[in-house]
Amino acid sequence: MYRAAEKGTLKAITANRMIDGLVVFLADDRSWTEDVDASQVFEDGEVLDNALAFSAEQAAERVVLDPYTIDVTVEDGKPVPSRLRELIRAKGPSVAYGEEERKRLAEAE
Numbered sequence: 001m002y003r004a005a006e007k008g009t010l011k012a013i014t015a016n017r018m019i020d021g022l023v024v025f026l027a028d029d030r031s032w033t034e035d036v037d038a039s040q041v042f043e044d045g046e047v048l049d050n051a052l053a054f055s056a057e058q059a060a061e062r063v064v065l066d067p068y069t070i071d072v073t074v075e076d077g078k079p080v081p082s083r084l085r086e087l088i089r090a091k092g093p094s095v096a097y098g099e100e101e102r103k104r105l106a107e108a109e
Contacts, residue, residue, distance in 0.1 A: 005069040011048060011087065012039040012072045012079050013055050015064035023089045024064060026051060033065060037078045042069075085107035 005011050013026040022102070025039030026033035030051075033039065033068035042048040071082040081087045 005071045006038035007044060009071045009078070009082070010074060011042045011044075011069040012036070012081075013051055013067055014039075014044050014086070015055065015059070018065055019063050026055060026067070030054060032058075036081065038072070039072075039075060039079050040105070041072060087099050 004047045015024055015026075015032070016022065017032060022034055024034055025036050027033045027038050028040045040051070042051060051068070053068070055064065058064045059067055070086045072079040073082055074080070081090050
């Protein structure tokens, strides 16, 4: 179940890109990246509030869907989602799907 980010922890902002539904993260330059390693890390405060306002504008413009903050830690200089749900969203599904799965099934025939 989804849980909101906790106060006082490091955070990143995530959403789904409207054009293809992929998971994206807000980067330092206010672009959306599929790479969690390139996401901007925030502490609570005005910078995070401004980034969330920008994310809400992006949602209103239908660039992304449902942006929200996630808790992260920084390991080796890179953000790592703290919760399993967000880690799976960041690193990809735990099972093959889409084109990858179609290729695998075709090879098995």
